[in-house]
Amino acid sequence: xxxxxxxxxxxxxxxxxxxxxxxxxxxxxxxxxxxxxxxxxxxxxxxxxxxxxxxxxxxxxxxxxxxxxxxxxxxxxxxxxx
Numbered sequence: 001x002x003x004x005x006x007x008x009x010x011x012x013x014x015x016x017x018x019x020x021x022x023x024x025x026x027x028x029x030x031x032x033x034x035x036x037x038x039x040x041x042x043x044x045x046x047x048x049x050x051x052x053x054x055x056x057x058x059x060x061x062x063x064x065x066x067x068x069x070x071x072x073x074x075x076x077x078x079x080x081x082x
Contacts, residue, residue: 007040023047025066
């Protein structure tokens with residue numbers, strides 16, 4: 001599921017206490033503009049040093065590309081599903 005799918009299910013995620021956060025390698029202003037254009041109400045984080053992407057397997061330190069992945073975390077930050 002991509003960003004629009006999460007946007008469309010925002011109410012369901014809110015009901016069970018799941019917070020949606022999108023992470024990308026673009027600059028904050030670019031991510032914010034994209035979020036506004038798409039109607040995303042969740043947070044957008046910039047991963048300019050790729051540390052989040054590396055941790056969850058979306059990229060490597062030497063990779064040019066940043067793959068799209070989905071990671072669900074519980075309230076303590078433990079990974080539930082990818």
